[in-house]
Amino acid sequence: MVALGSSTTAGSGDRAGDKSYPAVLEAELRRRLPGAEIKVINKGVGGQSAYDMLLRMEADVVAEKPAVVIWQTAITEAIRDIGEEKLAKILRKGIGISRAAGIDMILMDLPWLPREGRYPHYDDYRAVMRKTAQEQGVALFPRYAMMKGWSSSRQFTPEELVGMDGLHLVDAGYRCMALRLADGIVAGVGTIKIETAGGRAKPTN
């Protein structure tokens, strides 16, 4: 798998203990699907827009020949309000590239924000992602809904969720996100892979 994205994907950049979501996802999938050969390549580059990622999709995704690509994107476009139609087009092109290469894509929804009124068009851009994913038939990982659920469930301190102090960027949040992704992926490939894994895949949290 390739995890294409911006800083959420790049994660800590901390070499000692990589707690980025792709690293956690890899460990988790290996645990749940012991027979399967699993590798999650982190291609996150902080601060990149969907357009920047589109430009490197051939080199960073297609050339790696993954089975699945998780595309975490569009936050820059939403913040910069580049135009909804433009974002839709960029997403469609990216999805098209991965489809042409026979790679399944999981698109990742925008994060939930404590005060998203700061960006008046934020929901519109989320709608663009939802609509594009739907019309293109790719999975959309419901990051926003998940984070929102966490925020109201008070399982996490706000700092853990969105890293508001800027210093401890969301290791807990990333970890849970990776586990949820693993749930989805295992469910998706389950019928094929779990047999080889001896049916020992158990949902964890």
Next chain:
Amino acid sequence: MSSIASFRHFLLFGRPADGAVRLEKVRDARIDVLRGLALMIIFINHMPGNVVAAYMPHNFGFSDAADIFVLLAGVSAALAYGGLIEQRGLALAALKLGGRLWTLYIAHIAVFIIVCGVVATAVTQTQNPLYIETINIQPFFRDTVEALIGALTLTYQPSYLDILPLYIVLLALFPAIYAGVRASPLGTLLCSLAIWQAALAFELNLPNGEAGWFFNPFAWQVVFTLGIVIGRGALLGVGLPRLRWLDVGAVTFIVLAWWAKTSTGNPTGIGALNDWFDSVQLGSDKTNLAWSRLLHIAALSWLAIRWLPAGSAMGRHAFGRAFAAAGRNSLHVFCVGIVLSIIGQIVLAETSFAPGVQLLICAGGVTFLTGLGIFLSWYQIITNRGASAEPTAGRGAALPRPSLSLR
């Protein structure tokens, strides 16, 4: 000899046809005014999502203020250091260039630290994690030591802090490029294009964290080299020939770019062009430059040199004077502009992009930045006046300050 032959001779051999190298004393107001204007555009564009940014040139053509900035950096480097090389020799010019590079480097580091501080304050005060994302400053908070070393070695560049490193590298290359342009502008341009294309083919770029530099120096040296050729031409007083077909070609290209950028989808209906229209409308490859960008900036410069009134005419108008003052102090105005634009981004988000606030910030910022330029120009005049009063007593009449001096 016709101007075409003379121009051709310059392009091939780096000097006018009659062989005489007369150095013109050039302080072309056009450069200052355009540079000041580019600085203001950069300021506005660095607050993405604001209404004014929708009217900035990148929406109407392939190139934008960054191209103008790099091109003019080449022009003014040729005028300043090229002139110095001709008059005082390479050694002195290299010394001055080294001093300038040091100043740029220190400025970059200072802006880096100030921006980190501004964003850190904003994030802790407002609890909005996205400020870290937009400026890509996460590495600094995550692993400060590594990010600091990265900043010092120019291998970690947060968003918006990527132009000065490019400028530093390009200016360091100036003596080599200028030597080439002296021998043959056309040959140097071809070399420069070849390096760009080779870098594209082999995916060469300098490192910036996990990715490359936002402005790939292997690509952007082309624009800088073009600027040096123009500057060298100005230094030698080479006039552009009146080539009507080229004028028409340049205007046509710019109109075409306008049309391609502002229409939605592919207005020609020719299927083969779909991808091209998409690619120019979605954004242009700023990292590696693009032919469309290069041709656009080349066409703009041709028209600017041909038609913009030379000399001081542009600097006479009140707006022209204000922009020229900013352009003459471009490093200061640029650095302050970067910090202001990042503060502006934060204020815009905190006020939910209220239209009134957007206009206020844009107008206020531009006023402040031009005011800063005017203040610095005034400051230089009064301090120079004071300084020249004493030493000139023993040396007779005050020598005119070398017009090619550095700022």
